[in-house]
Amino acid sequence: RKEVEQDPGPFNVPEGATVAFNCTYSNSASQSFFWYRQDCRKEPKLLMSVYSSGNEDGRFTAQLNRASQYISLLIRDSKLSDSATYLCVAILNTGFQKLVFGTGTRLLVSP
Amino acid sequence: GAVVSQHPSRVICKSGTSVKIECRSLDFQATTMFWYRQFPKQSLMLMATSNEGSKATYEQGVEKDKFLINHASLTLSTLTVTSAHPEDSSFYICSASRSDQPQHFGDGTRLSIL
Numbered sequence: 001r002k003e004v005e006q007d008p009g010p011f012n013v014p015e016g017a018t019v020a021f022n023c024t025y026s027n028s029a030s031q032s033f034f035w036y037r038q039d040c041r042k043e044p045k046l047l048m049s050v051y052s053s054g055n056e057d058g059r060f061t062a063q064l065n066r067a068s069q070y071i072s073l074l075i076r077d078s079k080l081s082d083s084a085t086y087l088c089v090a091i092l093n094t095g096f097q098k099l100v101f102g103t104g105t106r107l108l109v110s111p
Numbered sequence: 112g113a114v115v116s117q118h119p120s121r122v123i124c125k126s127g128t129s130v131k132i133e134c135r136s137l138d139f140q141a142t143t144m145f146w147y148r149q150f151p152k153q154s155l156m157l158m159a160t161s162n163e164g165s166k167a168t169y170e171q172g173v174e175k176d177k178f179l180i181n182h183a184s185l186t187l188s189t190l191t192v193t194s195a196h197p198e199d200s201s202f203y204i205c206s207a208s209r210s211d212q213p214q215h216f217g218d219g220t221r222l223s224i225l
Contacts, residue, residue: 008152043204043216044155087154096143096162099206099214101154 023088117217134205141207
């Protein structure tokens with residue numbers, strides 16, 4: 001079983017749609033969680049942190065459910081520029097911060 | 112924001128060649144640098160972690176004699192893929208961090224072995 005699992009997609013949505021991605025993690029010792037965005041053939045870029053209390057940044061909302069070991073990302077009013085792969089990341093503190101990446105969920109926003 | 116530079120961005124070479132990739136933190140001193148590999152449609156996988164002046168710690172399944180890592184200074188780490196073969200073709204990405212600060216990623220190196 002993968003440590004961080006995501007639906008690979010792709011999710012095809014029209015501009016303006018609301019879309020939600022889910023992610024589950026298997027290691028209960030995971031301490032922190034993030035969503036990264038990765039464009040094709042580029043390095044991943046930090047999108048936002050994920051907290052149990054929820055985290056909202058403009059059109060993006062992230063949520064963590066530790067009991068279910070489940071993380072979500074909601075994107076409202078999708079833009080064409082949101083098309084990318086969204087990576088769910090868990091951090092294990094093993095003496096250093098080890099990032100464990102999911103395979104990513106691909107989003108395609110069309111006009 | 113913090114800047115991490117990775118060079119080269121693209122390498123195409125023949126099987127058996129050794130390839131060196133550099134990772135530099137341009138505006139901060141990185142106590143730890145990480146090397147990742149990403150095959151098509153797969154997640155980034157941590158290969159090794161290196162602290163300045165000490166030997167790298169390799170993840171399970173990563174051959175340390177195949178992937179040589181040098182972290183000689185707080186701003187430079189290198190990954191050398193020795194005697195590369197087609198199965199080593201991948202996207203290699205480094206990241207750098209200071210203390211418990213978030214990791215900052217380099218632009219990545221796309222390696223193609225013919």
